[in-house]
Amino acid sequence: PPVFENVVAQIKENAVAYSLFALARSFLEKPERYEVRLTAESESPLYQLGENGAVVFDREFLEQSAFRLAHEDFYKIEITLAEPIKGNFSNVARCRSSGTLLGPTNHHNYQPQLRGLYEQRFSRRMSFADYQRQIEIVTDPALVEQWKEQTRKIVTYTTVREETSSTFNSAADAEQHFRQNYLPGLLRSAQEVTITGVHSRRLPDRALHRAIEDAWTRETRSPSEIMQELAGRFREAGLHIFRHRRGMLFVTSIRVRAFVHDQAGVSPSVNAILETLTATPGITRKELAEKLLVDLANEEAERAKLALASNMHWLISEGYVIEFNDGSLDLPKGKAKKENVVETAVSAASDDSAATAKDEKELVGSTESRPAESRQDEVVAPAMNTEGETGD
Numbered sequence: 001p002p003v004f005e006n007v008v009a010q011i012k013e014n015a016v017a018y019s020l021f022a023l024a025r026s027f028l029e030k031p032e033r034y035e036v037r038l039t040a041e042s043e044s045p046l047y048q049l050g051e052n053g054a055v056v057f058d059r060e061f062l063e064q065s066a067f068r069l070a071h072e073d074f075y076k077i078e079i080t081l082a083e084p085i086k087g088n089f090s091n092v093a094r095c096r097s098s099g100t101l102l103g104p105t106n107h108h109n110y111q112p113q114l115r116g117l118y119e120q121r122f123s124r125r126m127s128f129a130d131y132q133r134q135i136e137i138v139t140d141p142a143l144v145e146q147w148k149e150q151t152r153k154i155v156t157y158t159t160v161r162e163e164t165s166s167t168f169n170s171a172a173d174a175e176q177h178f179r180q181n182y183l184p185g186l187l188r189s190a191q192e193v194t195i196t197g198v199h200s201r202r203l204p205d206r207a208l209h210r211a212i213e214d215a216w217t218r219e220t221r222s223p224s225e226i227m228q229e230l231a232g233r234f235r236e237a238g239l240h241i242f243r244h245r246r247g248m249l250f251v252t253s254i255r256v257r258a259f260v261h262d263q264a265g266v267s268p269s270v271n272a273i274l275e276t277l278t279a280t281p282g283i284t285r286k287e288l289a290e291k292l293l294v295d296l297a298n299e300e301a302e303r304a305k306l307a308l309a310s311n312m313h314w315l316i317s318e319g320y321v322i323e324f325n326d327g328s329l330d331l332p333k334g335k336a337k338k339e340n341v342v343e344t345a346v347s348a349a350s351d352d353s354a355a356t357a358k359d360e361k362e363l364v365g366s367t368e369s370r371p372a373e374s375r376q377d378e379v380v381a382p383a384m385n386t387e388g389e390t391g392d
Contacts, residue, residue: 003033008237012253015316016325020241020249024223024230028216031197034226036212038193045189053186055193056205061124065204066183067175068120074182075157075174085151091139092147097122101147102135109151112172124206244322244333252322256332259320270311274331277321281330285312288329 011018027033038055040046047059054069056062071077093102093110095117102113118131157174158167161182168174203209219226227249231241240255259274266274269292276291277283283291293304315321322330 003027004233008234008239011234011239011251015252015254015323017242017244017250017252017256017322018325020227020230020251021223023251024226025220027226027230028220028223031201034197036195036197036200036215038195038208038212040191042191045191046193047187047189048193050186050188052195052199054204055195055208056203057208058205059187059189061205062187063183064119064123066186067171067178069204070182070186071157071174071178074159074161074178075168076160078156078158080154080156081152082154083152085148089144089148091137092144093135094138094143096134096136101143101150103147103151105137112170116171242332244330250322250324254317254319256319256322258332259315267311269307270315273308273311273315273321277329277331282328284327284329285323288312 007023038046040057044057046055046057047062048055049062049066049070050073054062054065089104089107091104093105093114094100095102098117098121100117102117103110114132114135115128118128122131154169155171156167156169157171159165159177166177168177200209200212203212231249231251234241234251239251239253241249241251242256244250272292273288276288280287280291289305289308292308293301296304312321316323319332322332324330
């Protein structure tokens with residue numbers, strides 16, 4: 001997906017290491033950046049309207065709501081104004097829950113209006129008999145006039161997927177055509193469905209919507225599932241995952257490794273960098289320069305700055321020094337006796353660092369494998385987006 005590809009491209013463009021925990025949270029910040037994988041129990045499958053339509057547990061509910069959910073994909077809707085309705089009306093029925101005016105109870109369109117509103121908005125909450133009991137009769141002349149103005153609107157539905165188009169003058173006629181010609185081919189059952197994050201926020205099934213909200217809340221607080229998914233995908237993209245700072249996971253375009261002093265000649269300037277970072281891990285480039293470039297004449301200081309920049313570029317590009325995207329520097333973890341590199345533990349900048357380390361340690365040592373797909377409301381891989389933000 002573009003958002004993931006953009007993040008990978010940004011990581012590959014530089015030699016900076018990013019927190020996997022922070023990246024996981026940044027993907028979860030906006031529904032455009034992730035997908036949701038739904039896995040149902042074998043005895044209670046999911047039902048979906050077409051390949052990319054609504055997903056629910058209740059097949060009957062999906063059948064009843066199918067026209068409302070999908071009619072715009074099959075019909076062109078046009079609204080025109082007719083002549084004002086004739087006749088004297090002293091009252092109209094009104095739905096207390098929605099405020100919708102349904103017209104006089106003896107009007108020919110009252111029952112279709114009543115049933116349609118119930119099926120669209122209230123059939124999951126109450127029985128039709130209970131719904132009828134909350135209909136009220138109002139006699140306000142202003143409301144009667146408002147209803148009369150509403151009745152002037154004539155809505156027509158014209159098919160858009162047939163060689164010879166058909167036009168229907170009412171929603172009821174269009175729905176009947178929809179059920180006969182389109183609905184049988186749209187309904188499908190599945191044990192697993194993957195939908196976009198945006199789609200997951202608009203599901204008509206309240207129980208499923210709550211389950212996804214709960215999963216999103218858990219992942220935002222402790223994003224272990226999406227971290228593991230990201231780790232696997234980053235490796236597939238040629239990036240490197242490593243542990244640092246109390247076991248936290250980071251991703252970079254460079255394979256980090258401890259510098260082995262015994263195996264190569266080390267210049268005094270390189271050795272000074274390594275010794276300074278060993279003694280003061282977590283400092284920035286500016287702070288490093290302040291420690292190393294002291295008591296130098298102007299011309300000598302300029303040469304030393306260039307040499308420091310060159311040495312840092314080499315050390316970072318070879319993976320001997322880690323530069324994090326918050327600007328801090330550190331040495332890779334290594335065995336001190338063999339490689340003469342002191343292992344350090346730098347405190348994380350975030351208030352969530354303690355929880356982060358715990359979450360990341362729960363991941364398997366090698367995160368190449370995909371997360372188990374047993375949860376019904378699992379938040380997983382990043383999805384389409386054009387922003388490509390990474391954050392930390």
